[in-house]
Amino acid sequence: MKIPSLLLRFPHCYFSRRTYFTHFDFASRADFLRVESLTPAHLDRIKWMWSSNGLRRELCQQVAPDQQIEGLSDREQRLVDRLYNGLIQGHRACLAEAITLVESTQSRKKKIAQFLLQKVLSYHREQEKLNQGKPLAFRVGLSGPPGAGKSTFIECFGKMLTERKYKVSVLAVDPSSSTSGGSLLGDKTRMTELSRDMNAYIRPSPTRGTLGGVTRTTNEAILLCEGGGYNVVLVETVGVGQSEFAVADMVDMFILLLPPAGGDELQGIKRGIIEMADLVAINKADGDLVVPARRIQAEYVSAMKLLRKRSKVWRPKVMRISAKTGEGISDMWDKMTEFRDLMLTSGELIAKRRKQQKVWMWNLIQENMLEHFRSHLAVKDKIPLLEEKVLSGVLSPGLAADLLLKAFKDGL
Numbered sequence: 001m002k003i004p005s006l007l008l009r010f011p012h013c014y015f016s017r018r019t020y021f022t023h024f025d026f027a028s029r030a031d032f033l034r035v036e037s038l039t040p041a042h043l044d045r046i047k048w049m050w051s052s053n054g055l056r057r058e059l060c061q062q063v064a065p066d067q068q069i070e071g072l073s074d075r076e077q078r079l080v081d082r083l084y085n086g087l088i089q090g091h092r093a094c095l096a097e098a099i100t101l102v103e104s105t106q107s108r109k110k111k112i113a114q115f116l117l118q119k120v121l122s123y124h125r126e127q128e129k130l131n132q133g134k135p136l137a138f139r140v141g142l143s144g145p146p147g148a149g150k151s152t153f154i155e156c157f158g159k160m161l162t163e164r165k166y167k168v169s170v171l172a173v174d175p176s177s178s179t180s181g182g183s184l185l186g187d188k189t190r191m192t193e194l195s196r197d198m199n200a201y202i203r204p205s206p207t208r209g210t211l212g213g214v215t216r217t218t219n220e221a222i223l224l225c226e227g228g229g230y231n232v233v234l235v236e237t238v239g240v241g242q243s244e245f246a247v248a249d250m251v252d253m254f255i256l257l258l259p260p261a262g263g264d265e266l267q268g269i270k271r272g273i274i275e276m277a278d279l280v281a282i283n284k285a286d287g288d289l290v291v292p293a294r295r296i297q298a299e300y301v302s303a304m305k306l307l308r309k310r311s312k313v314w315r316p317k318v319m320r321i322s323a324k325t326g327e328g329i330s331d332m333w334d335k336m337t338e339f340r341d342l343m344l345t346s347g348e349l350i351a352k353r354r355k356q357q358k359v360w361m362w363n364l365i366q367e368n369m370l371e372h373f374r375s376h377l378a379v380k381d382k383i384p385l386l387e388e389k390v391l392s393g394v395l396s397p398g399l400a401a402d403l404l405l406k407a408f409k410d411g412l
C-alpha cells in the first residue's frame with residue numbers, strides 16, 4: 001500500500017503522541033512537535049510501520065480522537081488535513097480556502113469547518129504553550145466614519161509592519177450586497193500595495209446581515225489567520241451601524257479613526273463607540289488640516305477624561321496622524337505595543353479574551369435561537385398575522401410575544 005506523502009511530511013498529524021514517544025523515542029515534547037527533527041532513521045521506521053499491517057491498524061486506532069474524526073468521510077478528512085497542514089505552513093491559498101469554508105452556510109461544510117477550527121484551536125494551544133502562554137497575535141479593531149481614511153491608514157500602517165517583518169492580516173467587515181451576500185467594498189481594491197505584499201493577507205468579510213453586522217465567521221477567521229502565522233490581525237469595520245460594537249468584542253485593542261472634523265460630520269459616531277476606544281487617531285493631520293486636527297484632538301482629550309476607566313493600567317490616548325504622509329504612524333504603533341505589553345503584564349488581556357469568547361458564545365446562541373424560532377413550523381405562519389395586529393394596535397407586543405412563545409413551546 002503506497003505510503004501517503006503527507007505521512008512523511010507531517011507524521012505528527014497521523015500518529016498520536018503516545019505512538020511518537022513509544023516508537024520514536026523523542027527526547028522532549030518540543031522535539032515531537034518539530035517535524036524537522038525527524039531523522040532518516042525515523043522516516044525509515046515510519047515506512048516500516050506503515051508497511052506492516054498490524055502496526056498500521058494500531059496506528060489508526062492510536063490516532064488521537066480529534067485527528068481521527070468520526071462522522072467525516074475519508075475525502076472530508078483529507079480536506080481538513082490538507083487545509084490544516086497548509087494553514088500552519090503559512091500557505092495563503094489554504095488560509096483563503098479555510099475562511100471560505102468557515103463562511104459557508106451549507107450545513108455539511110459548516111460541520112467540516114468546525115472540525116478544522118478545533119484542530120486549529122489545539123494547534124493554537126500548543127503554540128501558546130511554546131510562547132510562554134502569550135497570545136500568538138495582536139488583534140486590533142479599526143473603525144471610523146466613512147471617509148475617515150481607514151483604508152489609506154491600513155495600507156500605510158500594514159506596509160510599515162511588513163517592513164518590520166510582521167505578518168499582517170486584514171479582515172474588512174463589509175456590508176453584504178443585498179443580492180449576492182458577497183462583500184461590497186472589496187477593500188483589496190483600495191489597498192493595492194498591501195494586497196500584493198507576501199506578508200499581508202486582506203480579506204473582505206461579508207456580514208450577511210448577521211447580529212451586529214459582524215459575522216461569526218469574522219471571529220473564526222481571526223483564529224485561522226493566527227493559525228496561519230499572522231501576528232497582527234486587523235479587523236476593519238465600515239464604521240456605521242452596529243459592527244463596531246461587535247468588533248470591539250473580538251479584539252485586544254479597539255481603535256477609532258476620525259477625520260479632523262467636529263460637529264455634524266461625526267453624526268455617524270455613536271457616543272458608546274468612543275467609550276470602547278482604547279486609542280483615538282485623528283487622521284489627515286497634514287497640510288491645511290493640521291490646525292483643525294489639533295483642535296479636534298484637544299476636544300477628544302478632554303471628552304475622554306470624563307469617560308469611565310475600563311482598565312487599571314491604560315488610559316485611552318488621542319493621537320494625530322496622517323495616513324497620507326505617514327506622519328505619526330510609527331509613534332502610533334509604539335503606543336499600541338505599549339498598550340499590548342501593559343495589558344499582557346497585568347493579565348487584563350487574557351482575562352478580556354476569555355470574557356470575549358463567552359460573550360460570543362451567547363451572541364451565537366441568541367442569533368441561532370432567534371433563527372430557529374422564526375423558522376419553526378408551529379410559529380412561522382403565525383408571525384405575519386400577529387405582527388400585523390401589533391402594528392395596527394389590536395394586540396400589545398407583550399401579548400403577541402406570549403402567543404408566539406406558547407405556540408413554540410407547544411410545538412416542541
Ligand SMILES: Nc1nc2c(ncn2[C@@H]2O[C@H](COP(=O)(O)OP(=O)(O)OP(=O)(O)O)[C@@H](O)[C@H]2O)c(=O)[nH]1
Pocket residue numbers: 144145146147148149150151152153185190238239283284285286321322323324325
Ligand atoms: N489629506 C489626507 N487625506 C487622506 C488621508 N487619509 C485618507 N485620505 C483621503 O480621504 C479619502 C477617504 O479615504 P479612505 O481611506 O477611502 O477612507 P475610508 O475610511 O476607508 O472610507 P470608507 O471606505 O468610505 O469607509 C480619500 O480621498 C483619501 O485619499 C490623510 O491622512 N490625509
